[in-house]
Amino acid sequence: MRGAVIHAPGDVRFETLDDPEISRPTDAVIRTVATCVCGSDLWPYRGLEPVGDPHPMGHEYVGIVEEVGAEVTHVRPGQFVVGSFATSDNTCVNCRNGWQSSCLHREFMSTCQADYVRIPNAHGTLVATDEHPSGDLVPSLLAVSDVMGTGWYAALAAEVKPGATAVVVGDGAVGLCGVIAAKELGAERIIAMSRHEARQKLALEFGATDIVSERGEDGVARIKELTGGIGADSVLECVGTAESMRQALHSARPGGNVGFVGVPHEVAVDGVELFFSHVGLRGGPAPVRRYLPDLIDRVLSGRINPGKVFDLTLPLDQVAEGYKAMDERRSIKALLKP
Numbered sequence: 001m002r003g004a005v006i007h008a009p010g011d012v013r014f015e016t017l018d019d020p021e022i023s024r025p026t027d028a029v030i031r032t033v034a035t036c037v038c039g040s041d042l043w044p045y046r047g048l049e050p051v052g053d054p055h056p057m058g059h060e061y062v063g064i065v066e067e068v069g070a071e072v073t074h075v076r077p078g079q080f081v082v083g084s085f086a087t088s089d090n091t092c093v094n095c096r097n098g099w100q101s102s103c104l105h106r107e108f109m110s111t112c113q114a115d116y117v118r119i120p121n122a123h124g125t126l127v128a129t130d131e132h133p134s135g136d137l138v139p140s141l142l143a144v145s146d147v148m149g150t151g152w153y154a155a156l157a158a159e160v161k162p163g164a165t166a167v168v169v170g171d172g173a174v175g176l177c178g179v180i181a182a183k184e185l186g187a188e189r190i191i192a193m194s195r196h197e198a199r200q201k202l203a204l205e206f207g208a209t210d211i212v213s214e215r216g217e218d219g220v221a222r223i224k225e226l227t228g229g230i231g232a233d234s235v236l237e238c239v240g241t242a243e244s245m246r247q248a249l250h251s252a253r254p255g256g257n258v259g260f261v262g263v264p265h266e267v268a269v270d271g272v273e274l275f276f277s278h279v280g281l282r283g284g285p286a287p288v289r290r291y292l293p294d295l296i297d298r299v300l301s302g303r304i305n306p307g308k309v310f311d312l313t314l315p316l317d318q319v320a321e322g323y324k325a326m327d328e329r330r331s332i333k334a335l336l337k338p
């Protein structure tokens with residue numbers, strides 16, 4: 001089979017790789033129906049994370065089950081499945097508590113931009129749809145495997161409640177999905193922070209009520225103006241830089257909450273400032289598996305359409321162009337089809 005391999009910053013190649021095989025009885029192998037490039041894939045692509053030895057890439061996937069190990073009984077070959085970027089057995093104590101992305105047997109997916117993918121912990125990770133979904137639903141189901149699940153978690157971690165005011169920091173795919181989540185969870189006012197016209201438009205379509213294009217302390221001042229001077233009930237931090245985290249923490253009101261899902265890069269939180277802010281803070285890799293059945297239902301019923309974050313579709317063999325387009329911000333998120 002063939003798949004994406006990163007060799008160095010800016011150097012992603014589509015190469016022949018070994019076909020994945022069942023190596024443990026809890027594995028499955030799926031044939032990729034769609035995969036994509038994640039904002040977090042851009043960290044090594046941009047040289048902001050070390051690449052190390054050349055290695056495969058990709059952690060978002062939907063596919064058709066090809067083969068299952070002996071202990072995988074709830075999905076069978078031929079079924080359409082959605083999984084999460086963090087695999088989980090769905091039975092350990094952390095999984096039972098709803099924190100599947102801290103599963104004691106967790107393995108992060110990292111080989112999904114390929115024709116076939118081995119899924120560890122397949123028995124606890126994959127969720128099959130009753131039927132093969134129509135092609136127009138595939139982008140949204142793919143979004144559920146990471147960006148929508150992560151945006152959902154950001155909104156829950158920020159404790160978005162009916163009637164709340166939510167601020168979304170970051171206008172990438174996760175931030176835009178965070179807008180969908182805030183709306184679904186009943187936020188009355190959703191303020192999206194974005195300075196890019198196409199992304200502002202999509203945020204409004206997804207349910208944002210206000211757009212703030214200022215950044216940093218100017219952005220915070222604007223949020224305060226819009227929230228009676230105190231800040232928002234809930235803030236979704238969907239970037240992961242020192243600036244975006246500061247912006248998020250300063251945008252929350254006393255007693256408000258920040259959900260942070262951007263993978264932190266050189267983020268430091270001032271303990272004294274946090275102490276006196278009365279702001280609650282929770283983040284981490286989203287336990288997407290917990291939300292999969294619900295989010296899949298919302299997609300299949302047409303309630304949400306997070307697949308709109310994909311504004312570029314490429315054949316899988318042009319994966320390098322997907323990285324380039326996202327790096328140059330010509331694309332919010334690139335969908336790849338074998």
Ligand SMILES: [Zn+2]
Pocket residue numbers: 088089090091092093094095096100102103104105
């Ligand atoms: Zn577990």
